[in-house]
Amino acid sequence: MPGRVRSDPLKNPERPYLAIGLEGSANKFGAGVIKHFVDGTTAVLSNIRHTYITPPGEGFQPRHTALHHREWALQIIQECLVKAGVSMHDLDCICYTKGPGMGAPLQSVALVARTLSLLYNKPLVGVNHCVGHIEMGREVTGAQNPVVLYVSGGNTQVIAYSRQCYRIFGEALDIAVGNCLDRFARVINLSNDPAPGYNIEQEAKKGKRLLPIPYVTKGMDVSFSGILTAVEALTTDKRFRPDGQPKNANDEDIITPADLCFSLQETVFAMLVEITERAMAHIGSKEVLIVGGVGANERLQEMMGVMAEERGGKVFAMDERFCIDNGIMIAQAGLLSFRMGFETPISKSTCTQRFRTDQVHVSWRA
Template identity: 85%
Template structure:
């Protein structure tokens, strides 16, 4: 991780309470959260405020418009976070912001806000890897000790395990992320983006009755999702496809519904994710799986992963939408862990990068 790191000893209990403000805005969620690390070593979420940029059905979110949303809402979201936490900016020890990965323009907007606050209140900056933020918040909330991590979101799909102060990537998508795959299909069938297209895909899939054949593409520890998306979209041009079916039969042939397609897409993609996660568990000898990222809220994914883990006498750890979906508190948690190890980001280095790899981070706070 770029920046200054003055020591690399395993993290010890703090000598006093530490407070961090975390700012997240790598995609369409703008979040601000405040976390406290107490003298007894415990952590407390004092606030976790979020506002989402939602577009009309059938439309995605463009970087420029998303960045404008973040600029317009930044002040209110931060004020609300401070108010809920019951503290002032003078009490904050460090300001943490998402350095990457993510969409360029939104990342820059939030970094600009972080730099401004740093200068106004003379507080140190800490640039945070978005993926590591998800992992550390998941570990903190669930209590998972040394899990294989399945990180699934709109822009990332990775299977990760910790080793020697680094989160190693065992496998990942070779093209699009699982969240992107689901979101793009939601646009094809004109599902609402409120609260999120992935959530609405999940609800639609619960009504599905048919498992349609789709490409299953795992390649060692990696997987490919662009082919299955194309194949699912192709069903929408089939003569049997009906957006609003009124009968169960069509000239003697079963009809295909949007619910069937959502169900088939979910089942196939999630089976691929479970397969590569199980391989990683076998490789490192772990019996724990931690699911993080926005897609990690999906109850069907958690259920399928749970079946696999139980067959290995293991356990699945997951969180709800407060911590799975992009949020400021995860940036505050990972940033404060770094800060307590002596890491800060100089103002001249407080940039952003759309391609900030998970395995580029020095995880100094873990033994």
């Protein structure tokens, strides 16, 4: 993590510390204020976000998403501070998402963070988006040393901690699982409100047929692009009925959008459970922590729970407040780093679309 380390690390502060986190790596702009108390406890004072939603069948373009973030940044930050009952002067640092993510939206957030830092003379802390998810998950669930399944629109990784680094045991070799689900939602014209993945989940609950589609695991890695191509091809099958209704009384062997959502979800989630179990066996862990936007999917949590129970383990999961991209996770990871003496100089307050989880020095963990 580029930056500098102060000579006076704040491992054991004599007073509470406050941080604001700004997140905008994809189509959500979020801001959150967190407080670390002297006794080691943490309080989420506010966590507000706004989502850029496009029409059905359309994704979100970087330029338009960046414009959304610039339009909403001031309002969201003001609401965040008011709800927390603090001012910018009360904060100890300003944390922002350095990467990974979409270039233009990341740049918009970095610009806002730099401006606030200069206006209020507050230290900056650049945060790895993936580590933000992990640290918020650990804080909310109480998981001690879990295997982490990080699943979102842009990332799919199986992670475990070792020697002050989050090591990647397996990952998607092409597109992320969330991207796979989102793109299929566009193919069948599902709404993007509140999120395409959520609407896939609801549609899958109505599915009745598990159709054969590719299942691709390679050791602890997975691949989703071929699966997406295969399930898209089924929408051109003569048995496919976009409205889910047979054409006549004898038309019983049909494929519905719900069947495709069900089959896609069951297949890709089974792959994720398999590689997570393999990582658990490798490191001897009994805990699984699911983070990232796709981690809010109840079916994924259920399938992972069955596997963990069979191994005498436990799944730690969260709801959409903390799974989906948010500012408080950036504040949490940023403040942990700041208390260990880390700061990001203004001259290095850039962002990068490719900032791997295992590039971060996790100095706050022994």
